Amino acid sequence: MRRLWLILKTDARRHLKSPLTIIIYIIIPVAMTGLIGVIFAPSSGDGTLPPIRVVLVDRDKGLASRLFLGAFDAEQVKKMFQVTTAGEAEGRAMMEKGKASAMVVIPERFSLDLLEIKPVFLEVVKNPAERFLPDITEEFVQTTAVMLSAAVQAFEPEARGVRAMLDAPVDAFPWEALAPELGKAQKKIASAAKYLDPLLLNVKEEKTKAAGAKVNLTRTDIFSTILPGMAIMFLLFIVQTVMRDMISEREDGKLRRMLTTPLRPSELIGARILGGWAMGLSILLVMAAFGTMVYNAHWGPFGYFLTLVVVVSFWSAAFFALMNALVRNRNQAGVLSAPIILGFSLFGGSLMNPEAMPKAFRAVGIVTPNRWFVDGAAAVRDGRFPAVPLLILAVSGLILLLLAVPALRRRSTV
Amino acid sequence: MKTLKRILHIAGNDLRIMVSDKVYFFWSLAFPVLFIVLFGLLYKGGGNGPAVAELTVVNRDQGRWGAYFLEKVKSPGVEIKAVDEEPEAYNRLLVLPADFSAKIEARAAQSLALKKREDASTEAAARVEARLFQAIARVISELVLYGEGDLLKFWDGHPEFRELVRVKTRFPENTVTVVPGGFDHSIPGATVQFIMMMVMIYGGVTVMEDRKKGVMGRMLFSPLSTGGLFQAKLLGRWAMGMIQALILFVVGKVFFKLDLGNVRLSLLVIAVFALAMAALSVFIGSLVGKEDLIIGLAVLLANVFAALGGCWWPIEVVPAGVRQAGMISPAYWAMDALHKLRFFQGDFAAILPHLGVLLGLSAVLSGLAARYFKIRD
Helix, strand or coil, rough: HHHHHHHHHHHHHHHHCCCCHHHHHHHHHHHHHHHHHHHCCEEECECCCCCCEEEEEEEEHHHHHHHHHHHHHHHHHHHHHHEEEEHHHHHHHHHHHCCCEEEEEEECCCCHHHHHHCCCEEEEEEEECCCHHHHHHHHHHHHHHHHHHHHHHHHHHHHHHHHHHCCCCCCCCCCHHHHHHHHHHHHHHHHHHHCCCCCCCCCEEEEEEECCEECCCCHHHHHHHHHHHHHHHHHHHHHHHHCCHHHHHHHHHHHHHHHHCCCCCCHHHHHHHHHHHHHHHHHHHHHHHHHHHHHCCCCCCCCHHHHHHHHHHHHHHHHHHHHHHCCCHHHHHHHHHHHHHHHHHHHHHCCCHHHHCCHHHHHCCCCCCCHHHHHHHHHHHHHCCCCHHHHHHHHHHHHHHHHHHHHHHHCCCC | CCHHHHHHHHHHHHHHHCCCCHHHHHHHHHHHHHHHHHHHHHHHCCCCCCEEEEEEEEECCCCHHHHHHHHHHCCCEEEEECCCCCCCCCCEEEEEECHHHHHCCCCEEEEEEEECCCCCCCCHHHHHHHHHHHHHHHHHHHHHHHHHHHHHHHHHHHCCCCCCEEEEEEECCCCCCCCCHHHHHHHHHHHHHHHHHHHHHHHHHHHHHHHCHHHHHHHHHCCCCHHHHHHHHHHHHHHHHHHHHHHHHHCCCCHHCCCCCCHHHHHHHHHHHHHHHHHHHHHHHHHCCCHHHHHHHHHHHHHHHHHHHCCCCHHHHHCHHHHHHHHHHHHHHHEEEEEEEECCCCCCHHHHHHHHHHHHHHHHHHHHHHCCCCCCC
């Protein structure tokens, strides 16, 4: 036991002598979390999307086009869209510079055609380099088009009347005769008001967690969600770097020399696995501490979180112990480990929101430690004990260890 | 002429060593293709949301209006999943209460609760919300038009709702004619990202190893000068980036029907970008003496540049401040130039500023790399 501690201490001292690599592997997840968090975190409580920049090209400049433009002036809509009125060429130039997501073109005769109850078209010109915001603009214009269609149908006789008046001379007919028509219009407005004020149907949004508990998604929540995925990815990189000692010692003859001392192979193997485990554990805790200090990230009950961190670090150490027992040399280990870690991260949800991933990717993800750590960390954040992720990581970690130890013994025999 | 031949020989040899490495195919082909597929499928639906946004609905309504409303919500982009009880797991959940119809018939205002999982896709949620608002607008419009008096008569039939105002969508003239596929976005993104990773990791590590193992020292026994050797290393790493890009573009063309717009200009952009990355890799390899450290630095820089430069997600969802900060990333200039060529059918003049920035960066990084280039430690 004393010898095991000695090896552990020596290894730790050696790694801490040149800690730059480890520091970089700690900085990467923290920096990436910061970057992703800044991009996707809500700046206010009402949404996570930046205002959509829309160019309005009004070729009509009539009553209906002003009504349409007014739709963008509603309080909620103003927050969602940043509208600029311009010509089509200017609009296109803005799209090319990435300064507009879409251009809405109101055609000539828009108002006149509507007053004549003729079908009209609004054009939404989408920025081809963008993938999402132009679609939102289209949906909004569609909604406005439905409302405008309804308004024109509801006031069809009035619209035709206005159209007739526009072309007729001012003294063509007595304005007193309009009184009954205005009365009818007033009744219609009163009738519509029953549905519109207050709005008969509305949608109230609630943000929920898995169990249905209400939350307000904050910047902190975003960081807390992203960091575990990033942390496990770089934990794997660090543990594999630290545990590669096993192979380099075999390659450069240090192992032979060490085994000429009273050191038993089991002690050496135990020290290496324990070293990887302890290093993983410390690194994850440092990352969590960084997350808390820099981003105010929250992890849930510390006891649960610590248990999860202990188990996932154990899994990582056991996994790389087995891998190092199976590969022939350091080069082969380097060749295999990076692709495996990146594969784990890609399928396991370290790099993106699992909901957005294709089903096949999600299915493959269940064989990765990343997926179970990310799921476990989410459960702990919700205040739940991550029983299933812990069980899966612990059992699979033990199996890996049971396979690794005899294989390493064989490779350590001089 | 002889010097050029020697430079080409050394660059070619570096390239041969790299291609003969088994892991090269993982980094240059397998992993980027996984990235392309994943992000390509993701972008199919716009943003980083799923192609079809799922909406779980519990319809407890006792009347006919609930089903009528849901009919209006249906669309190709929104998949309604009807369930009897509120499930534990969902992304977005809409509950129609038992008195939904009764309230409509009584013309009493009501708010429908739309529950959104905090970690679900924002883009998918926005699509569902937009569709819900459209459905509400349709139902209310029909009620205003045909809902006078007893609402039960609504079901006896009424004139069809006329969509007098319709919406046409198109792209700007002389740009694209069909909606760009997800792969048209993900392939350039993955190409730019993996050129950075590959060239920085491989290029940096091999420069460091050649120096440490004395390979470069021995090369000077040949009639090649230090300057010539530096040029050969730079050229070799530039060729790595170009080969990486060609592999992904060919795979993209064959398997994902990639359309780059103007292929020659796209390759020119990649060539200048690869030159900047080659210079950066020689610079890192000259400064750093540990393999793990070079890999760590390369991963950090490549990921930060890729994220800032729009290789991972649509740049439009990025806040304005971060978008401006993105201009410090070489990937931003390459991606923006490729977008101009692909989506706006841009010509040489359109990408001239981008080429200028990337060439300037290449010159600065090459100067730094030359300054710190060492034959021996």
